[in-house]
Amino acid sequence: EVQLVQSGAEVKKPGESLKISCKASGYTFTTYWIGWVRQMPGKGLEWMGIIFPGDFDTRYSPSFQGQVTISADKSIRTAYLQWSSLKASDTALYYCARLQTSGDFRDEAFDIWGQGTMVTVSS
Amino acid sequence: QSVLTQPPSVSAAPGQKVTISCSGSSSTIGSNYVSWYQQLPETAPKLLIYDNNKRPSGIPDRFSGSKSGTSATLDITGLQTGDEADYYCGTWDSSLSTVVFGGGTKLTVL
Numbered sequence: 555e556v557q558l559v560q561s562g563a564e565v566k567k568p569g570e571s572l573k574i575s576c577k578a579s580g581y582t583f584t585t586y587w588i589g590w591v592r593q594m595p596g597k598g599l600e601w602m603g604i605i606f607p608g609d610f611d612t613r614y615s616p617s618f619q620g621q622v623t624i625s626a627d628k629s630i631r632t633a634y635l636q637w638s639s640l641k642a643s644d645t646a647l648y649y650c651a652r653l654q655t656s657g658d659f660r661d662e663a664f665d666i667w668g669q670g671t672m673v674t675v676s677s
Numbered sequence: 678q679s680v681l682t683q684p685p686s687v688s689a690a691p692g693q694k695v696t697i698s699c700s701g702s703s704s705t706i707g708s709n710y711v712s713w714y715q716q717l718p719e720t721a722p723k724l725l726i727y728d729n730n731k732r733p734s735g736i737p738d739r740f741s742g743s744k745s746g747t748s749a750t751l752d753i754t755g756l757q758t759g760d761e762a763d764y765y766c767g768t769w770d771s772s773l774s775t776v777v778f779g780g781g782t783k784l785t786v787l
Contacts, residue, residue: 649721651722664714
């Protein structure tokens with residue numbers, strides 16, 4: 555079964571760092587892009603960025619460039635999303651999702667989703 | 678404000694048909710394929726439609742998608758109470774080189 559399993563909920567203070575994970579199974583990890591999507595409380599989906607674990611090519615949404623870092627470890631089939639200094643406005647549910655595309659993203663679609671990781675940032 | 682525009686809410690009775698629209702631009706829907714996602718309460722989104730009108734394995738044919746110019750639509754026929762969810766459209770933005778989503782549409786089955 556193809557699945558993405560994310561790490562558990564986190565409660566952090568402003569200014570702290572955090573790294574959440576997304577472990578893939580059931581498919582060849584290095585041949586699909588994996589993306590991260592933010593959903594703030596009561597709000598819609600926001601695309602943060604994607605990484606291709608095969609060569610670590612990473613693309614960011616301009617809204618999130620410089621705010622987060624997306625990475626991956628091929629040896630353990632895991633993608634990561636990290637913050638160096640959290641803010642209260644980072645409080646949200648974060649999803650990882652596998653991106654299917656023929657190559658140029660014109661036909662992109664997230665076909666497999668993780669269960670989500672809730673991040674709460676509060677003093 | 679989302680790059681893709683969806684109505685905030687739609688409603689219909691069980692057994693009826695509902696249409697959800699998604700409006701974009703020449704650099705989004707006009708030149709790329711559209712996907713649709715269903716997010717049931719307290720669950721992760723699920724892919725319903727990709728490449729404008731294709732259904733992944735396991736998605737019933739009550740769900741169908743289409744695209745014309747810079748707009749796309751999701752049709753749901755034979756509505757069931759279990760279809761109550763938020764629905765999102767998504768596509769690639771060729772100008773921004775990013776994935777963009779609509780703001781979401783809440784479906785209520787009366």
